[in-house]
Amino acid sequence: MTIPAYELSSRRPKTFQEMADNALRAEELGYDSVWAMDHIFVERDGRRRPAGPDPLTFLSYLAARTHRVQLGTLVLCAAFRPPVQLAREAKALEEASGGRLILGVGAGWHQPEFDAFGLPFDHLVGRFEDYLEVLIRLLGEGASDFEGRYQVLRAGQVFGPAAASPWVAAAGPRMRRLTGRLAGGWNGAWYRLDAGPFRSDRAEVEASVRAAGRDVSEFQFSAGIFVLPGEDSSPEIAAGLDSYRAAGCDHAILNFAPTPFAEVDAAHMAGVAPLLKQLR
Secondary structure, three states: OEOOOOOOOOOEEEEHHHHHHHHHHHHOOOOOOOEOOOOOEEEEOEEEOOOOOOOOEEEEEEEHHHOOOEEEEEOOOHHHHHHHHHHHHHHHHHHHHHEEHHHHHHHHOOOHHHHHHOOOOOHHHHHHHHHHHHHHHHHHOEEEEEEOOOOOOEEEOOOOOHHHHHHHHOOOOOHHHHHHHOOOEEEEEEOOOOOOHHHHHHHHHHHHHHHOOOOOHHHHHEEEOOOOOOOOOHHHHHHHHHHHHHHHOOOOEEEEEOOOOOOOOOHHHHOOOHHHHHHO
């Protein structure tokens, strides 16, 4: 499930500890994973709201406080950190958590953040392709080289054993082709309980994996799904999530609020928890 950074009723930012408490509660309730987003701020209706702490720092804290739950990023924005630094952080967190990290990355989309800090917003996919090439090499072992338009790697390597290839958030055809060729999985988001749109999107990603000559069984397909209190009943939720499994979803990421940025409804989170065992 996602760990957003805002209180739904008052729109106030959650504190670091409040967010951590949500994640700890999720593990107690039996959820398999908790996910942190990567926005410096979110601009809506002309207002800018801080969007939570650094996700890798937050997940490092959770790694020390949790025992079982997987720790995911949905997703890290490539423009915010060089690939060499991300590879170092990811490898360290992978070891610290006992292999529980799911590293999700993406090209970024929220232009006000780029503009606020002077980050280039042109050629997002081209920049991300080079970025992903370098990141995957650095997540491996040994020295690697790469010469691209936006990234260069000369006998580059970082500390730590090899880590899994990242999952990529990809919506457009070009990003999905890139995901199928290079990534370890796909972060699809955001959907409702109707699995039809996911099934269609997944088919396009799977085609890209096959076109790259890769084994689909070794690739992970995830879906971020809105499950809303007051709208979705337990039978609807159970049937909906079961339909995602039938559609080839390996990992469902639940969001209990109407947007990815609002606070989860804690009562709804607890109410859905009993369904988890029957859905596994």
